Every structure is written in structure tokens, then in C-alpha cells.
Amino acid sequence: MSTAWFTKALLPWYREHYRPLPWRETRDPYRIWLSEVILQQTRVDQGLAYWERFVARYPTIMDLAAAPEGEILRLWQGLGYYSRARNLLSAAKQVVQDHGGHFPADHAALCSLKGVGDYTASAIASICFDLPEPVVDGNVYRVLARIFGNGTPIDSTAGRKEFRALAAQLLDPKHPGDHNQAVMELGATVCTPQKPLCGQCPLANKCIARKADRIAELPYKAGKTKTRTRHFNYLHIAVEDGIYLHKREGRDIWQGLWELPLIESDRPLGASAMAKRIALTIGPTAVITAKHGPVKHLLSHQVIFAVFWTCVLPKKARPPKGWVRVSWKKLDRHALPRVMECHFQEHRPESRGGRKPYLRPPIH
Ligand code: SF4
Structure with a gap:
């Protein structure tokens, strides 16, 4: 050819x-x-x-x-x-x-x-x-599939x-x-x-999809990739001048980034189920005082439902290994996933006019 x-x-x-x-x-x-x-x-x-x-x-x-x-x-x-x-x-x-x-x-x-x-x-x-x-x-697949009217799944x-x-x-x-x-x-x-500008296209007179009215169906995809749904329960535990964070490790999303301590569950958790999970992680004395979310966060193949649980730790409690106290001043030095960035935009002291945000009574 x-x-x-x-x-x-x-x-x-x-x-x-x-x-x-x-x-x-x-x-x-x-x-x-x-x-x-x-x-x-x-x-x-x-x-x-x-x-x-x-x-x-x-x-x-x-x-x-x-x-x-x-x-x-x-x-x-x-x-x-x-x-x-x-x-x-x-x-x-x-x-x-x-x-x-x-x-x-x-x-x-x-x-x-x-x-x-x-x-x-x-x-x-x-x-x-x-x-x-x-x-x-992706752009090349689209152009070629349309110009040559090629319906082979890309x-x-x-x-x-x-x-x-x-x-x-x-x-x-x-x-x-x-x-x-x-x-x-x-x-x-x-x-x-969507809505290609065929009137401005230098290849319009050769385009099979345009002539055969097949633009919307090309390029063709055989099957959509499965999406995984995950439930992230974040523990927002403020300390005097900052917050506890941990660094994500292992082969998973956001590897090497910092986030609030996380308890992942296979379904949404109510306050009492969450209290039990917290007790298993950091001991029974932590008290939940507020809940925010779920916040839906879309990734290419995952949907994350993030719930933020505000907890208060007794002064002498020893946080689990891997948790790090990060002062609010130094938070910006840490690489955060988008979901954390959005959370802290709203839930850090200076964004609340200096008010202490999490001193509500316990929730059950
Ligand atoms: S004529 Fe339209 S559909 Fe065909 S390649 Fe050009 S812009 Fe794309």
C-alpha cells in the first residue's frame, strides 16, 4: 500500500x-x-x-x-x-x-x-x-483507527x-x-x-470513519479494565503542634508517599466497628471524636472511599511502629497523595482560623 x-x-x-x-x-x-x-x-x-x-x-x-x-x-x-x-x-x-x-x-x-x-x-x-x-x-490509535476504519480492538x-x-x-x-x-x-x-474537528483535518478526504459515519465507535475497545473498590479509614490524630503520619511502603499505590495512619477494610465501617479495629491497632484507649467522609477518589483502576476518623490518644499512649509525628510547619516537606493534600487543605489549624478542630465529644 x-x-x-x-x-x-x-x-x-x-x-x-x-x-x-x-x-x-x-x-x-x-x-x-x-x-x-x-x-x-x-x-x-x-x-x-x-x-x-x-x-x-x-x-x-x-x-x-x-x-x-x-x-x-x-x-x-x-x-x-x-x-x-x-x-x-x-x-x-x-x-x-x-x-x-x-x-x-x-x-x-x-x-x-x-x-x-x-x-x-x-x-x-x-x-x-x-x-x-x-x-x-492513545492519540495515534484514535487517528489511525478512524482514518483506516480499523475496528481491531486496541x-x-x-x-x-x-x-x-x-x-x-x-x-x-x-x-x-x-x-x-x-x-x-x-x-x-x-x-x-469527542466531537473531532473534521473540518480542520488535513486527512479528512481519506478518513473512512468520517465517510462511513463510524467516528463515535472508533477506536474500538474489547473490554473495560476491571475497577477495584477500596475502603481507606484514615486516623486523624492531632498532637500538640502536628499530626501522625506514616510512609506507604510495599507494592501498592502511592508507594513512598506520606499519609495519615491507615486501616483498610473490605467494606465501609460504622463507628463501633471502627473503634474495634482501632483498638486492635493502637489499643483500646484511643477515642473517636469525629468522622469525615467518605470522600470518593478515582484512580485509573481503583475507586478509593476515604473516611477520616478523628481520634484522641491518651498522653502516655505509645503509637505503633512506623508512625511519625510531623509538625504542621514541616508537613509541606512531605510528598502526599492528592487525597491527603485535599484533606489537609481543610483540616489543618491555619485553615480553620487557628481553631483546634477536633475536640468534639466521642461518637459511638
Ligand atoms: S476526518 Fe475527523 S475523524 Fe477522521 S481523522 Fe480527521 S478529525 Fe479524525
């Missing part, structure tokens, strides 16, 4: 209409990699400020590789998907230790960096090193293979970087999921 028409229509459109973003003004793999990692699952308008902060704080990959993980997580706060931030640090260390501080100009070697998959490796390889590697992200192994092969066939070997960015840009700004 001749595919020259694709890039012939697309490249001039891209060169005239692309959004001038700072990572498009450079071919520095470090800055481009940073933008790719930040922009996965994040809108450009939101990601831009993060990219600027990272570049300002860590101008080179050496600076990033030498940074403490807590500091990176803190800078990442609000973007979610914190494993990406941890991978950022691991990959930076790999580039410094194994490649002398230079990104390798090779797709397979790029894929061996922590957190770098086919998509990011292809973006870096094509944009920075002119290597003919096709990029396939969430199947066969679909992923088929679309990658199609993207490779279409790729302009003389301008792989611009070509890849052009397809992604078309998907991001014109061929949008």
Missing part, C-alpha cells in the same frame, strides 16, 4: 499548526524524556508547569540522578501515578552509571531504562536521534501489533520525529475523542 499521501498531508499541517511547547524547541533527550514521562496521563496545560519546575530544579540528568527520592516525589505531587516519578530517578541513575550521562541512541537500550516502554523509547529515538521508530499512544495483543505495524508502514523515514509528533498532535488537537 502506498502511504506517501499520509505524511504529505500531515507534515505541512503540523509545521503550521503545532503548539509551540518548550520540549519541541530542543532535541535534548533528557528534556524530551522528561516531557514524555510527565505527559503520560496528564494534560499538556497541567504538565507544562511540572516540566518547567523539574528542568529548573534539575537542569541536567546528573542533577536529577543525584536528587533524593523524597524531593522528586514532592515535586511530582499532584500528578498521580507516583511510580513514574520513582522510575524517573531510577532511569536517570541508569543513564549516568551505564551510559556516562548520555541517553543511548538505540531503541532496545532505551527500553532497558526503568519505566521506559516502547512508546517513550520510540519518541526519544525518533525525535532526538532521527531513528525510524513509530510512536503509538486493547488486544493483535490490535497493538496491527496498529504498530500500520504506524511503522506510514512513518516518514526522512522525518520520523516530526512525523510521530504530527500524528500525536492531530489526535490531541483535531481528532479528539
